[in-house]
Amino acid sequence: MTVKTILLADDEASLRFLLTETLADEGYALSEAEDGRQAKEWLEAETFDLVILDYMMPELTGVEVCEWLRGSASPNRDIPVILLTAKALEKDKERAKAAGITSYIVKPFSPLQLIDDVGKLLGDG
Incomplete structure (x- = not known):
């Protein structure tokens, strides 16, 4: 079985650490970025x-990274993108959807909810 790889981009180091540990325990290989430019x-x-992707990051927001990705020639352009956000307004969800976000998780959230979403999107759940 090949190990699935995940890029986690969030400017909050403690959340990145928690999610990296949680997802690594599930058998995923993670790479971390601390802002939108690093993610790109x-x-x-x-x-x-x-x-x-976290919505609110320095350099580029998660939505801007996703917009760039969907319009790029990157081999990653069609992979699932989960957006983590404290912005729960309908207009923010619409903007995320327009950018090509696959799944939208509002903070605060349970790491189990994230694992569930990741599993479904990668066909592991």
Whole structure:
């Protein structure tokens, strides 16, 4: 069985640590980015099975990264993208959907909810 790879981009180090540990325990291989520009660099350099982006990040927001990804020639352009956000307004969800976000998780959330979503999107759940 091949290990599924995930890029996790969030500017909050403690949340990144928690999610990396949680997802690694489930058998996923993770790469981390601390802002939108780093996420973009990872997506240009490596191939992933899934991306988890925080909405509000320095440099580029998660939505901007997803918009760029969907319009790029990157081998990652069609992979599932989960957006983590404290923005629960309908207009924010519409903007995310228009950008090509696959799944939208509002903070605070349970790591189990994230594992469930990741499993479904990667066909493991």
